[in-house]
Amino acid sequence: MNALPEARGPLSGAVLEAVAAGPPGSGRPVVAPGPPSDPWGEDHQLALHLCYDLHDRGLAGVDPDWEWDPALLAFRRELEVPFLAAVREQAKPAERVGDALEQLLTEPVDGSGPSHYLLAEGERWQAREYLVHRSVYHLKEADPQLWMIPRVHGPAQAALMAVAFDEYGAGRPDRAHALLFARMMADLGLDPGYGHYLDRVPAPALAVVNLMTLFGLHRSLRGAAVGLFAVVEVTSSPGSARLAAALERLGAGPDGTLFYREHIEADAVHEQLMRRGVIGELLASEAELEPDIAFGIAAAEVVDDRFAAHLLERWKAGRSSLRSPLPDGPA
Template sequence: MITTPVAPRSPTPRGPLSDAVSATLTSSPDTTATRLEPVPIRQADPWGEDLQLALYVCYELHYRGFAGVDPGWEWNPELLRLRGEMEQYFLDAVREQAGEVSPLDELLARLLTEPRTGDGPSHYLLAGGERWQAREYLMHRSLYHLKEADPQLWAAPRLGGAAQTAFLSIEYDEYGAGHPERAHSRLFAEMMADFGLDSTYGRYVDAAAAPALEVVNLMSLFGLHRALRGALIGQFATVEITSSPGSARLVRAFERLGAGPAGLRFYREHVEADAVHEQLVRHGVIGPLLATEPALAGDVAFGIAASSLAEGRLSAHLTGEWAAGRSSLRGGPLAEPGLG
């Protein structure tokens, strides 16, 4: 059943950081009274369930918020201070893992080269994945795709001229090009319904593993900071350039797994649209952006490297668990009708 997006319920905490954030949001955001207790941020695993969920909850306040949570928490200084400390810890870890990033031209060339063999989820599902694995894949991806393009849209006022125009033309397509029924978030919801999943916004946050949270958190982190606008464009470019071949594999995989027309439309749209977007993002967005702000080349490259690492972690988690015969969801398969 496809439902109208509303504020989701708050997810269940996964450790001291997410517990502190969740507990705080049950109180009033009165800035004169709010004082958050110190939490051991730098003792947490930067890629772990606790820190990633705590960041996700903080970021979600800028999207649709949570049912029963006062909207005033979005800009509460104490919560922003805590979020800033978690962000810096996470960003430091990402930069350390990325190491010395290759030149932008080299990274773009790699993105444009489709490997002859691959081991990611689209390859796995096409080669012999089962329907329950496809469902799990959609559950993880729903954290982003049910709000597809929203994190990137924050870059729009931070660009200018030709780069802004080209960027917004791509975003216009993401939101359905004037046709609400063609918005990518809507198509993804319809695909979930075709697979017997609940398409309610935020429904599967509790089931999603840390790598799925990280992929979305990285977009939000880049999008919410003007200083990281170049990194957001790098993330944006990574998705647009690499999406088309993977989408084509998923169409074939889902056809084999019995998907109906609604279960194929989302990825069929991405096969065609992202083939065009790939050219536009390179020549219409990145080219003009660097012509006016050449110093951002390193940030764009970092965004590509960081998002590739995050996607790699999610890919390894999904295929690793599936290959071992296990569910990739937290707590194992969901015990509800249609999800077995």
């Protein structure tokens, strides 16, 4: 676990100041935010990420009792409400989940996302930046989705467990996807320590992971969590194939492509499990969740599109997509 990051404004500063003072109640309490902040902004997203990490890996040197501190939970809620509202404002859910899933399965002929860019014209420094962004999620891959498992039951729960089992190596610790991602980072000369690059990762990348955790932590959003996870699994295989080819073109060794090569086959299976085993079974027993699942699919596209737009805008201008560039990146 790495050192605490630098604050990016009053919200993240308030969280860091409170948790660094000692156990809950030993220092200055966390109070609700003041004037509204930009829910997509750096300060807001880092503050939310810090609150969520207390439920996950924890924060370096921070008493774990902060996880359930009532004042901090109230503070977190004040961050979640405007973020969720901002996502809802931009999301355009399909009326039927089946229609949304069919759209996800259709690969555009003229695709233009980060995996397309990296394969066609990306440079090694851009590939390294991409891994730094994605390390916020992939070094703990599937952890945010595990919150769903006690929230669905019957066949849908069993299918979710099957997907999660694969994510953690299917009984082989050396094949856990988070470990494969760490090996890929090392192959490209990056530090694979969890949180090592947090100070460099900007708000659009944090928002992708924050939304996963937000949905996972709230039972009222469990349908949305399922929809978001379906997007991750349904769209992964073709993108992973492009990224594996891009990294190989840019000089990655076997460890530098194994993570994405693993996902080409695994997520092709997971796509079927999510569509039929999870969503199909869940709708058969709880049809009222269809609008929530459709919203989760649309919400995932909102944060993914914002992240992709950030990367491509910076890269096409020859600029770093990180808050501070890596040593081999542009000045």
